[in-house]
Amino acid sequence: xxxxANLGRTFGPYTVTVEREHIRALAVTLGETAAIYHSVExxxxxxxxxLPAPPTLATRYGLWANPALLxxxxxLGAPLPRLxxxxxxxxxxxxxxxxxxxxxxxxxxxxxxxKGKSGPFEVLTLxxxxxxxxxxxxxxxQLVVVVRGEEG
Numbered sequence: 001x002x003x004x005a006n007l008g009r010t011f012g013p014y015t016v017t018v019e020r021e022h023i024r025a026l027a028v029t030l031g032e033t034a035a036i037y038h039s040v041e042x043x044x045x046x047x048x049x050x051l052p053a054p055p056t057l058a059t060r061y062g063l064w065a066n067p068a069l070l071x072x073x074x075x076l077g078a079p080l081p082r083l084x085x086x087x088x089x090x091x092x093x094x095x096x097x098x099x100x101x102x103x104x105x106x107x108x109x110x111x112x113x114x115k116g117k118s119g120p121f122e123v124l125t126l127x128x129x130x131x132x133x134x135x136x137x138x139x140x141x142q143l144v145v146v147v148r149g150e151e152g
Contacts, residue, residue: 002077002122002147006108011072013105016061020098023051030054040098053096058141059088061102062128069106078124078147086123086144094138101133109142119149 020040027037035042036052043051063069070080096102110125123146130139 001113001120002111002124004111004113006076007111008108010105010107011069013103014061014066014068015101015103018053018057018061018096018098018100018102020051022060023053023057023098026054026057026060030056043097048095048097050098053098053100055090055092057096058090058128058130058139061104062141063106063126063143063145073124078122078145082148082150084146084148086146088141088143090142091140092138093140094132094136096130096132096138100138102130102138103133104128104130104141121149122147 024038026032027034032054036046036048037043037054038051040050043049059065063073064085073083074080106126106128108124109127110123112123114121114123123144126143126145128141128143129137130141132138
């Protein structure tokens with residue numbers, strides 16, 4: 001079980017650069033055919049500085065693609081093989097574009113210890129505020145993760 005003293009703990013900070021290829025790949029996966037997600041020229045013709053990030057691009061840079069954060073959670077008692085994605089929400093404050101450098105420090109804002117039919121489990125809520133290189137808040141990401149109890 002995760003020590004409740006970890007509630008309020010922050011991880012990181014982590015820095016990522018938003019890449020055009022990630023935007024294009026997500027747009028293809030989503031079936032998004034608007035040219036602004038595939039062509040810099042089309043985005044700029046539409047008055048944008050570069051390709052805009054689709055709404056769920058933050059998942060690419062969050063928990064599941066962040067080995068350093070996963071290692072920190074494992075040290076707390078939440079290893080990846082026992083993690084289940086519960087829910088996730090995003091609140092955009094400013095647009096995000098290819099080339100933006102984002103800085104984040106996820107915080108453990110809620111920790112619930114529960115008992116189910118198959119034994120104890122925990123529900124973690126991580127809130128991540130993403131800032132651009134001008135220190136402007138661009139995105140708030142809230143992720144709920146279920147940590148299954150240990151087997152055996």
